[in-house]
Amino acid sequence: MSTPGPAESTELWLLWKRAHELVRAAVVADMTTASGLSEAELSVLVCLHESGGVLRQNAIAAALGWDRTRLSHLLTRMEKRDYLVRAKVANGVEVTLRPAGRRTVEASVPSLNDSTRRHLLDRLGPDDAKALRDIVERLLSGEDGR
Amino acid sequence: MSTPGPAESTELWLLWKRAHELVRAAVVADMTTASGLSEAELSVLVCLHESGGVLRQNAIAAALGWDRTRLSHLLTRMEKRDYLVRAKVANGVEVTLRPAGRRTVEASVPSLNDSTRRHLLDRLGPDDAKALRDIVERLLSGEDGR
DNA sequence: AGGGAGGTGTTGACATGTCAACACCTGGTC
């Protein structure tokens, strides 16, 4: 064929990015209309909520794969809106979900479930969903030994 | 177990995001040291390069799944650095790669291939790579009829 | 010709993320 094209690995990476971006855009659009939260804010709140409402700042950054600085700025903004509080602790900072934050997450989780099901699960079918899950878990498994 | 956890769909989505973020961070780090280009700039240059060096601005946005505004701002910055030029045309704007841009992409494509191979392909093995490719193509296929 | 309607791109104000430098704490080591 006429197109030499990029290496297989790069091609796969570009396709993956596009697909990820596609799903992300759809989910973000749903979440914005449903809860008014940005993707980043929702990530933090869901993360906190799943852990019972209290987490070291460090742990959040690790769980989301984020940079410390980014999280710090975001938490500053979220603290002002009363979604959470920060308290100094042993070696670091402890973040605690506050009522406003808890209410907001709990209100948006159903929409999120719905959105991800429609834009991701339903478009894949059970076999592909299983396959995708295995693949991402394999990719992530190398990292846990951090 | 004790954790109720999110719905299957949301859980898969969060895992996928983490894995994507993990690979992205690794590839971006490589590319930054190799070429000094940001991810966004590299995306645009690769896209242009693969198409022979000329593309409608609109087509770039579609290929990358981006917003018009974002691309416009980025192209303004890249035009200043002489990576490309814009020219008004029939119904829209035509973007053309310039020598500096072409040199830069061509110099970074090998690094990109290498990086994506190490951080993605090699971590998956042939079967998973094939499976992932099928999955993302299926996700993207619904969009082409746009 | 006149006059929308839809598609394409730009602009400026603002939100968000990134980078490098710093401050702080804890734990070893002498």
Next chain:
DNA sequence: GACCAGGTGTTGACATGTCAACACCTCCCT
């Protein structure tokens, strides 16, 4: 105790992305 090393978080300047409003085409319809 005094020191340094590593880990954690913050800050401010800057880069980048997003949003809403606008300008400009082209096509189509009467």
